[in-house]
Amino acid sequence: MRLGIDEEEWLIQVKDEALSLGEEMGDPVTPCIFCVPKTLVNENEAAYIPEIVSLGPFHCGKPELRGMEKYKAEAARRVSCRIQSSFPDKNFTDVVNSIMSMEHRIRACYDKEIHCSGEVLCWMMARDASFLLEFFRNYNRPFQQEDREKDAAGSEYSHPVFCADGDNSTVLAIIKDIMKLENQIPLFVLEQVLAVEMDSIKLAREQMEVILKLLFDNIYRPFNFFIFSTSPRRSHVLEMYHYSCFGKNSPMESSQDSWNPWPKALDDHRLKIPSAVKLTNAGVMFKANAGVLEEIKFDKETCVLSLPLIILNVESEVFIRNLIALELCSPQYKIKKFTQYAQFMDDLIHNKKGVSVMRDKGVIVGNLRRYTQLARLWNSSNLSPALSQCVAIAETRKNIHEYYSKKWRIHYKTLWNEFWKAYVSKPWLVMGGVGAIIVLILTVLQVVCLFYPCTPT
Structure with missing residues (x-):
């Protein structure tokens, strides 16, 4: 019986993974980004599948999501300009190279195997992370003709994706896509892009906290007890949002x-x-x-x-x-x-x-x-x-x-509540009912008097 794989290619891949895993720093990474089960997706596909922008590998390349690719390219260009303004000898390729050292850590974050080369994956992550950072930086920032935001490139934002006040339909659609489980990318990738910009991972993490707090202060929050928190660190935006819903009572932290x-x-x-x-x-x-x-x-x-x-x-x-x-x-x-x-x-x-x-x-x-x-x-x-x-x-x-x-007790209270709602709470119905009873009694008396004359004794 032959295996249904190319044995030589499979062996090379397994050896490369084993060697690279030994070289990576940090604790083992467990999956944190998942494909939603079909039983849930079938109930409302639009709630789980991105409709305007793909982030990460699960929905990359879908024809209906390609409209945002030019804005990802624009975001990458702006990140590159920002890097070169501080470090003239660096560019966007340095961002990609820094992410390449995390390739296996990135793959480990997803519960499904990612069928693309390491170079493709890292370029994808670098562009998606740049898009998210540019979007987060400008979310809910007032867009006024006399006070447009200019970055190191010196050009103005001119599209709702990067300059809206948070109220237009494009921005709301992007926000919803960002909060979908299948559309997450690891936060450490975003931090790595910032680290190349700032030449400091510590400053990058501090800046990431500021960016996410601004985001969470302005997006939909289901409960009044929603409290933004970055401690302990979370894997992606949706996980951090979940933790903020519960704070110290998070299911992940419960004793x-x-x-x-x-x-x-x-x-x-x-x-x-x-x-x-x-x-x-x-x-x-x-x-x-x-x-x-x-x-x-x-x-x-x-x-x-x-x-x-x-x-x-x-x-x-x-x-x-x-x-x-x-x-x-x-x-x-x-x-x-x-x-x-x-x-x-x-x-x-x-x-x-x-x-x-x-x-x-x-x-x-x-x-x-x-x-x-x-x-x-x-x-x-x-x-x-x-x-x-x-x-x-x-x-x-x-x-x-x-x-x-x-x-x-329930039967008694139910009957009483139904009677109250049907009659007592509507006085005109009570008066009508009493009047109908009086008319009925008088009619009966009249019929009785026809057969049995009501004469005084």
Whole structure:
């Protein structure tokens, strides 16, 4: 039986990889950039696949994304001019050469094999990193005729990609593509480009922090407790964004005390809870808080379900779906908090009525107009429960289940709430009902008097 490979070529490649891996510095790199599973992509392909710009190898060369290649070339030219203004004997080739020393480290960041030569990969990374840096530097920077930004090249930005105020459709489309899991590139590549510009890796890392903070200060943030943080360092933009959503309570940083891998926690997580509409009819009140996900709780005494306020808009679906995809794909996330939060919201929101309840109670705010689109955001059929559970969410599920399982009380409250909504809350219906009853009684009396004359004794 023959192997389905070119044995000589395969042997050369394996030997080269083994030798080069031994020469590289630093700790071993585990995959951090993943292809999203088809089960998720099939639900909403546009949320995971880049639509305007490709970053990294997964979508490089696609015909529909080639429109941005000229802007990548422009970004590379500007980086080269910036380098030459400080170091006349250097140019963009020095950026590529510095990235070549990281080739195997870059390949190790991706969960799929990258079928291109090392030179092609490094030029691709250098151009993509330059594009990102130029875009980040100018994101949300006011574009005014009398105060255009000039760099070392002395030319002005004249395209919305590099000079917009963050409000035009091109910039918003790029931002959404930057936050897609399959469209990530390692942050150490961006730092390496800056290091060649500044001739210092320390200064490059400091500048990278400033650039990312500016970005995160101005892009969509789902929660009020979103806090930008670069410590500890993260692998790519989406991972840093995820960490900023949770801060010190990040699933990657959580201690053993905050999660339980054993079946009891799993059983609590699988407890199905009623929808927001049913809970409202059963007397449950919803309350929005500005706290973290660990503050999700249900008070059985006051019948109050406390949930973190979440802000939703046209960018929400891309951001939220890719945060979930990151948790599901990466083994680093012991507790898949955002996934479990999405499952919790999926139980509460089944349709636009559920969305209406949550918006009326102030749990959901934002300008996403279509209620069905909001409901679809949570209604994913592929969010299988993780083994390790967030204790707060599991405990809340258990408390709601215990409360709702008391059938007689729920049945009574549901009937009362339905009666109240149908009649008591609408006085004209009550008056109409009373009038109809009076007319019916008088009609019956009239019929009786026809057969049995009502004469005085």
